[in-house]
Amino acid sequence: MKIQNFKFHETGLNRFFGPLEAKIMNILWNGSEMTIKDVQQKLAEEKTTNFNTVMTVINRLAEKGILHKRSEGRASLYRPVLTREQFLEAQSKELTNELLEEFGSLAVSHMLDALEEVDQELLEKLEEKIKELKKET
16 A cells, blocks of 8 residues: 655654544554544544544545455444554655665665664664675675
């Protein structure tokens, strides 16, 4: 699942989602399967949100393949398709691949420049990955 509109000027989940989408995803990642009403009630703890608005956003997330929808009687239950960690991993991998495809060695160079103040453990992981890639070629 590829998020179409990555927002560089935002932070966290707001880079991938609109503000309400991000709040809904956080609620669902922190809970279990929920109905639209359950999500609306959780949102209401911070700010009252119209049921139809919540329903529209949740159904759009399901249409995009981000949420799984399951019927139970007359109710529909929703849950994220991926865990938060799996989602962030997939999105960061997609973004990295796009940067490399578009900018090639410039992207790698800028990534390395960003590692100037990196911790030793991350640097060791990078060195190990480079060794593995050299063995494969």
